[in-house]
Amino acid sequence: MHATLHKLIAAVAKEMRVILRDREALLILFVMPVTFVLIMSLALQDAFSERAGIRFPLLIVDHDQGVIGERLMQHFGSDRAFNVTRLRADKGEAALPDTAQVQEDLRAGRYKFAFIVPAGASRAAARRMDQQLGLAPAGKPPATEVDIRLLADPTVRRDHRGLVISGLNRVLQGIESGMLLARYTQVTDRVRALGGPAGTAPRKPAKTLATFADITDAADSAAATSTPVPTSVQQNAPAWTLLAMFFLVIPLSVTLIKERQQGSLMRLQSMAVPPWVLLAGKTLPYFIINQIQVLLILLVGMYLLPRLGGDALHIGDAPGAIALLSMAASLAAIGYGLLVATFARTPEQATTFGATSVLIFAALGGVMVPKLVMPLALQQIANVSPLSWGLEGFLDIFVRAGGVREVLPEFLQLLAFAAACMTIAVLRFGHGLRHN
């Protein structure tokens, strides 16, 4: 066993040396993903995170044309964080968009938020107020809470939605308070004018006035995603790391095919060394390289990116889960590399097929375009990509504060993929040996 271990170390050391002397392989394995993570994280930062300095396009669809629309316009129009468009029927708009059209505009990215003020909302609010104050004429049906709708772009982060909801609620409370003060003044003035005693007031209102329906994230952002949205770096760092990990398919398969073609594999097989040592000697270095890739990109995201003006990568609190996922993704990539090596006859075939198939896996898996902005049908198809499993696992940890238990499904999917690829590769490898 000691002698076998010595041979394994020799095989790993040789392979590492060969890889480190291959500048093209190093470019693919290290420089490419770091460059991509930096460029994509910075370029897509605004699209993912809506930072200070960025103005959210906000649409107010004002069917009411009353005080509510005015106050919303005053409040959000004076806030530099918003670029407000107010659509009013009395301003010559042919027909105001309905809810479905507004949602479509949000999905298309034309607006980040939309408020829909229903027709007669201001009058309905006044009636509701009078009813709560006991000033409404007898026999009138009870007025319901006025429902001002908030819709949000599905990609807007939950915390930003929360800020808008809070702002909207504040405006509505202000309107409510203003209306209450106005009614009190109106009533007391009228009583005084009629010669009544000073201090006469309307009936004591309910403990909590409820003129407007509560605006909550769950109830009113129906179009918004229910899952937290990652920041640019949370999306791009694991995404491009996974692509880089799977890109080892090219150097791994090419080196295996070259060894087969050049006869070194035959020479090694003619020596007293178990086949598993040869296979492990070939794959272990790539496993190590994958782990270095993950570590390097995490460090770049955590420490270098903020220095370049980007968001820092927050990796959650589950380093064990990251390690598990990283190992499983590496095994999946190695398994796929072996599979490509056994099917391709030439390095050119391996390079072309390996790169193309990995790019398809990446495109499907949400590496280039986040899955959450894909149509639902494509999101379902994306689930066949091992890069999608890996990415979802990392997002579980980084965005959804998941741990080992949460990433277990993705971990097992990646392991199963690795096992299937390796089994087919070893069977074909053995078959090829018997027939060459």
Place this chain on the structure above:
Amino acid sequence: MSDANIVEVTGLTKTYPGMARPAVDGIDLIIPQGRLFGLLGPNGAGKTTFLSMLCGLLAPGAGTLRVLGRDIRQHTQAVKRDLGLVPQDLALYPSLSARENLIFFGRIQGLRGATLRARVAECLAIAGLADVGERRADTFSGGLKRRLNLVIGLIHEPRLLVLDEPTVGIDPQSRHFIHETLRRLNREGMSIIYTTHYMEEAESLCDELAIIDHGKIIAQGSVDSLLQQHQDGAIEIRTQQAMPAALQEQVRTLPHTRAVAIDDHSLFLKSQQPESTLRATLTLLQQQHIGIASVSMGAIHLEEVFLALTGTRLRD
């Protein structure tokens, strides 16, 4: 098996799945220890399949194959420890230096420490690479690479060295160097099995030969005995002018004669009545006014023996 035999083969057969004919078809062969043994055959004759089984890369189909005194099926790893393979291709790592290549293959063969260092130095010296040991192999000329390819097979001091066309595509100096190295190793006691397509190389280097075709051994013996067996009735004529096709055809149809090899300027014939065949051939050449450059009877080279046995039909 006798200890004096390094390879002993009885009824060895190998048929690949889906193939109608066996690649190796009932070979019986004994190679005594200490020989420099040549294995010749046209492309597709079964040489590579035979060598693959010999080196433990391919399981024999039927028959027995004992190498270095052990049954290859039962003692594959033990046989591999005492066997060195020098493949036809340059089976080395171009981005590693000559020394690094030797260290790697030495460690894979189980060498370590001072033993490994000594063997690496020795192999570099054998190949004449001591001065360029630190240079990457991909900066070497074809000859240097071939020499490195050879000594990698020697790193663990094998008792049996198997070489598969080790001198393809190199200059005469490097070929001579390799031949001299092999002769010296053989004198020092190493058994060598050597395959080549260069007949003059086999003739000058090997002390015993086997010719394999269609998976069978069709001739075996010392170079001298093979030449002697085939020299009777051999006629070789070289001409000054090119012979027209019609004349070549007339020669082919001479009675008691078999044309082994004919081209525009040479005839190599085997005849049961060589004197009458020679006379008839010279008459035909004279009638066509073809000048004669040389005539020889009974003198033969290994290439003629090879062509006589395997034919002149092109192989895949």
